[in-house]
Amino acid sequence: DAGITQSPRHKVTETGTPVTLRCHQTENHRYMYWYRQDPGHGLRLIHYSYGVKDTDKGEVSDGYSVSRSKTEDFLLTLESATSSQTSVYFCAIRGTSNEQFFGPGTRLTVL
Template identity: 90%
Template structure:
C-alpha cells in the first residue's frame, strides 16, 4: 500500500469555523491531490500540488485553500466551513505524470 495518511479520519464541526485536513505521504511523490466525493457527483478535484509551494486549483476550489511547505505534507483548509462542504475528502499522490494515482483512506467531514 502507498504510504498515505489522512487526518483526522472523522470530524464534526459547526458552520463558520475553519477546518484543516492533513495528508501525509512517505513516498516522496511529486504530485498530491485533494478530491471530494459526494453522492451523484463522483470524485471531484479541489486542489492539487506539483511540488513544494506549487499548487493549482481544481474544478471545485471555491471555499478551499491548500498549502504544501514540505514534500510529504499537503494541507486542505476550509476557511469558513459551510454545510455544502459536508463530504468525504480523499487525498491522493502520484509520482509522475504517467504513473498510478494512490488514495488515502479518506476523511469524513460533517458541517452542522
C-alpha cells in the first residue's frame, strides 16, 4: 500500500463544467503522475510533477491543468469538461526505483 488516495472515486458531470480531481499521498514522494485509461489505449500520461510547484506535460495534456502546492497533494483540473474526457483517471507516485504505484482511480463521466 503506497498510501495513495483519490477523490472523488466517481463523478458525473456535464459538458462545459469545471472538474477537479485530487490525489493525496502520505509518504512524501517527490514524483507524482496523472494518467487516463481508455479502451484500446492502455494508460496514457497526462501531466506529472517532480516537486512542489514543478510540473510538466505528458502525452495527452490538452484540456488539462495540474497544480501541486504541497508535496502530498496533486490536483488535476479539467477547465471545461468534454465528452472525450470521459475516462478512468489514475494517480501514481514513483517508488525508490523506477516503479510507480497507483491509486484506486476516479471514474469520470462527462454527459
